[in-house]
Amino acid sequence: MGHPQQPKRRVAFVLIDGVGDVSIPRIGFKTPLQAANVPNLDAIASAGVNGLMDPVEVGLGCGSDTAHLSLLGYDPRVYYRGRGAFESMGAGLAMSPGDIAFKSNFATLDEKTGIVISRRADRHFEEEGPILCAALDGLKMPSFPEYEVRVRYATEHRCGVVVKGPNLSGNISGTDPLKDNRLLLQAEALDGNDEARHTAKVVNELSKEISKILIAHPLNAKRASEGKNVANVVLLRGCGIRIEVSPFAKKHGLWPCMVAPTKIIAGLGLSLGIDILEAPGATGDYRTLLTSKATAIAKALSAPLQSCPNVFVPGEDEHKPGRSDGYDFGFLHIKAIDDAGHDKATIFKVKGLEAVDRAIGQLARLLWETESTGKFQYFLCVTGDHSTPVEYGDHSFEPVPFAICSLKDFVGVVGVETILGGLLDPFPLPTVKEGQYPTEHVEVEQEQRTKQPRAFNGDSVCEFNEIAAARGCLGRFPGGEMMGVIKNFLELEA
Amino acid sequence: MADKPSRALVLYGDGLARFVKPSHTHLHSLASKASCGFLTLPNAPPSESEDERIVREFALLLDAYEAYSNTSGSTTKQERGEKSSITISERFMGMKAAIVTNNPSLKSFGTKLGFSVLPNDGFIKSSDEAQADHPVDFVASELLKLLGFQEGKTVELSQYDLVFVHVEAGEVNVKNDEAIADDVEYFNALVGGIMHIGKPGSEISLRLHLSVVMSYGSTSEKDDPNLSVSMSNDDKKSNLSKLVPRQSYTMKGEVPRKDVRHHCPMLLAQSQYAVTRKDMAETFSFKDFKEHGGNLVIPADRFLHEVAFKLWKAPKYGA
Structure with missing residues (x-):
């Protein structure tokens, strides 16, 4: 040098x-x-x-x-290993090598049918988005307590979600059906590795825990009373893992x-x-x-x-x-x-x-x-x-x-x-x-x-x-x- | 048209490169409008027959050397992976391809790769007496029909996305130097016929991706000292030579290729209106391509990947 x-x-x-x-x-x-x-x-x-x-x-x-x-x-x-981690880090989410990240949307789910009614709960979410992200940031998954979850607001209805912990794989599908009025998807392994199968289980529990917190959040009760779409699910897509390089x-x-x-x-x-x-x-x-x-x-x-x-x-x-x-x-x-x-x-x-x-x-x-x-x-x-x-x-x-x-x-x-x-x-x-x-x-x-x-x-x-x-x-x-x-x-x- | 998938015609003059003369004006005219460069091959195995060479070099152009090795029996069973039996359609997103050839070995090999095989009879050797006065125009027109170009228009659905025309020495006449000269004359006229129908700016020119490939056939470095793509000795002496990185044509991914023949590469000129680059080469010759070509040197086995991309039959790698 x-x-x-x-x-x-x-x-x-x-x-x-x-x-x-x-x-x-x-x-x-x-x-x-x-x-x-x-x-x-x-x-x-x-x-x-x-x-x-x-x-x-x-x-x-x-x-x-x-x-x-x-x-x-x-x-x-x-x-x-895909673009997900690059986009999430660039958007301001801290990631260590081995962490996974998603591009994510606040969306509206019909809880009875499991159908995503609207993939964008509200395009004008600049005030409420950060509040909901703060509520989700640091959530714990009962079956996987060793994992840390970080959530950060991005723009409009978008946020970034990072999962930090051992043995994660970026090679899984997301939960986002990509079109309105379709069933919320389960994350699945995209290869035969144990890590991918394990990661899919972690992410599916994460999706449920996110929804539990959102459904119980007073902001959603307020939105419902105002006749607005509730933001009761975060759709997770574009999983990417932070690469480990010199x-x-x-x-x-x-x-x-x-x-x-x-x-x-x-x-x-x-x-x-x-x-x-x-x-x-x-x-x-x-x-x-x-x-x-x-x-x-x-x-x-x-x-x-x-x-x-x-x-x-x-x-x-x-x-x-x-x-x-x-x-x-x-x-x-x-x-x-x-x-x-x-x-x-x-x-x-x-x-x-x-x-x-x-x-x-x-x-x-x-x-x-x-x-x-x-x-x-x-x-x-x-x-x-x-x-x-x-x-x-x-x-x-x-x-x-x-x-x-x-x-x-x-x-x-x-x-x-x-x-x-x-x-x-x-x-x-x-x-x-x-x-x-x-x-x-x-x-x-x-x-x-x-x-x-x-x-x-x-x-x-x-x-x-x-x-x-x-x-x-x-x-x-x-x-x-x-x-x-x-x-x-x-x-x-x- | 740059924002629609192209349809590709590849005219392959097998072993004809050294017979191109200044009088072959259509070839030179194409070169002056095209992106010109070289396709390198590996060295030929010892005691290779002419027929084996023809199939091997064609296989390399299609990045299907495994399939050739399998056919030729030069690999072990272990080496004969599943890749050898994958068709061109499976490799390139449903690509529909045809090869026009009279060579029996190439017909058999093309079939194995999933090509429709069309005999040259009816194309190069027209048996139709009525077409005898204008055989080349007829051939050009028929070839373009296979790609859905008819009467100056582009038909929505074409029979094929890619048509390979293999013209080897002795195709038109018996094999001797004079006859090969006839082959090049014919080849030159065919290029002229295609270019005439697909004039720049015409509807056909917007979708027709034309490649003209000419090879040297059997070669030896001793016989062809001036036909090397390697850096010249003068360049090597320069201080700047320390900067020269490994060249694209010597690499497969990040790994250096073990076998690269630096002399007698195939010559390639490619042209499509608003889709290819136009470089400074004015003639279809090794010397002009080396001094003024814009595409420099690439391995022959990457040729079809480039063509497939223009046909929208190869995906982008990454976001």
């Missing part, structure tokens, strides 16, 4: 969720990355080394969770932090022992302030010269201070580009990438100001977790571009004056109405794209996109190799 006499080497890792795409006729058979004006992304490609990355394996369309595990050095085929810092020798308002990514980071930074205004959707993310990562990588942002602690209402000595690996997750892909918003994906590029310029400026002190040597790395072809509207298997460079070489490409002259004002993501930008508009902007005349350093690539990356010296590699590439690059540039 750095020699005392040498500048500490630290990495700003920017993951653009769903960045990859295919050639789209309406933007001149270019990918959105090719069509976008992204001088900073191009400068990273130009200043460093490039390649194409298969997030998990060739030809495998993967989710963000499996892809992130793979990229961070944890083979999903070994460690992936923490990221131990595995890679780099202290990690992450900015990821997207709950499943934050939960995944927490599962790997990555601190989740507080970044006000970063929302993980189209309202996000990318500048806030860039600032949080820059501060975390600049500590102790700058104060480190606070970090999020599941199960706690308050944030706690971040690592006083700062972090070596700052993971900046950007969700909006993947959202654009899912929403089939082609022009927004192009314009959104340009906004990401602007935020990377801000990140580079903040880091360069710190690097100038001589205490730190920074590296910029950018890639994606999968392709989300925007006209398809979901994830696909195409490999994603990968680039890494030293900040010094990045500044060599764009120029010190450009870096220091960049504005640090927060800016919103662009508002784009599909059809607002005709094809010609994008093509004109494409002509204005700042082309690097040649590669500055590293390999011959001077643009960041799916096609140019194929000429990079890293070739086409699986995501499980990525951390090795990053660490080797840090050593090479030392």
Whole structure:
């Protein structure tokens, strides 16, 4: 983790969720990355080394969770146990390795027939939900006293439920019938293991005990008297177990932090022992302030010269201070580009990438100001977790571009004056109405794209996109190799 | 159309790659619109017959090597797991697949894998005198009909999701170099016929996922020193070579493959309107694919997984 006499080497890792795409006729058979004006992304490609990355394996369309595990050095085929625990931890539920969690709804059950009349007791449950969660939190199961139950309110009719204790399995079905007017289900083992069978029994008792408490709760009597649906059952679905892995810092020798308002990514980071930074205004959707993310990562990588942002602690209402000595690996997750892909918003994906590029310029400026002190040597790395072809509207298997460079070489490409002259004002993501930008508009902007005349350093690539990356010296590699590439690059540039 | 399942046509020129010439303009035209790259194979077992090679390499393209091993008797009973008897429909969410071939061994192997087997007679060798003037257009049209593309329209329900057309050296004429040249001419014309019917932007082009695969047949590294996908010696000397990670084509999951033939890979060009990438390759050649292709190198046994995904016959892994 750095020699005392040498500048500490630290990495700003920017993951653009769903960045990859295919050639789209309406933007001149270019990918959105090719069509976008992204001088900073191009400068990273130009200043460093490039390649194409298969997030998990060739030809495998993967989710963000499996892809992130793979990229961070944890083979999903070994460690992936479903998304439930990632979402619950990201939503604020404390989990230890081996604990299980559910995505859960307050719902209305016909106690006589066992039929779930409404899977959502009330969408406006912001006042009553936390009260009922407090009543359920810490409940005891008579047949299984060794288990601890934690319940935390999430949003609307949703809450998170965690069961802590020995010999649990995440491989069970839930109690949620998934449609109204169907029977409440019994949890069942999804494999032949004793742990799964045992866990199903625990969860079925948990479901009954939850209902007992809710039925007896005065809030439900009040709701019944007001003619409202009672919340007399919590539907349990999406069971997931917190994976047991070697923490990221131990595995890679780099202290990690992450900015990821997207709950499943934050939960995944927490599962790997990555601190989740507080970044006000970063929302993980189209309202996000990318500048806030860039600032949080820059501060975390600049500590102790700058104060480190606070970090999020599941199960706690308050944030706690971040690592006083700062972090070596700052993971900046950007969700909006993947959202654009899912929403089939082609022009927004192009314009959104340009906004990401602007935020990377801000990140580079903040880091360069710190690097100038001589205490730190920074590296910029950018890639994606999968392709989300925007006209398809979901994830696909195409490999994603990968680039890494030293900040010094990045500044060599764009120029010190450009870096220091960049504005640090927060800016919103662009508002784009599909059809607002005709094809010609994008093509004109494409002509204005700042082309690097040649590669500055590293390999011959001077643009960041799916096609140019194929000429990079890293070739086409699986995501499980990525951390090795990053660490080797840090050593090479030392 | 990017948001509907594709229907796939795979034109497989078995052993024809080294006979492609600049005059085969349809192949080059496809390459200039397509995503181009290589499919690597393992080394051939010693004393392999030509027929065995044909079936083995086809099996690899289908990621069905276990089934081939079972057939060829090169594995023990223990190694012949249940996987070898699983049909393509069972493996890929009910995929309906057909293979057009005249090779008896391939017919038998295709049947075993659950393919409908259609003889080339009637396709490549049209016995219909009335079609004699336009055999290639006729073949192209008939092939597309199998996928539910008729008269410029896409029929809602198609007979097949995937059609594999196997054209081997000596298919059109007897086996000698001149005859193989005829095969490539024919193959080139067939690609042209398909591309003509499925012009970019047409209704058919929105759903037709076209792959053109060409292999080198029997090979030896000594004979083909310039046909290697390995990094060049100049690249290896560079300081940057220390950074080069294990390549996707050398891995199966997280485990390095024990047997990878780095020379004479299959050449692959894939194209579907708004569904595939268009790279910088302009000609259908090893050299251009290596210097300008966008897909680089993948193992042949992952090919069908990619195609199946575009047919919505392979699930996403994770959330």
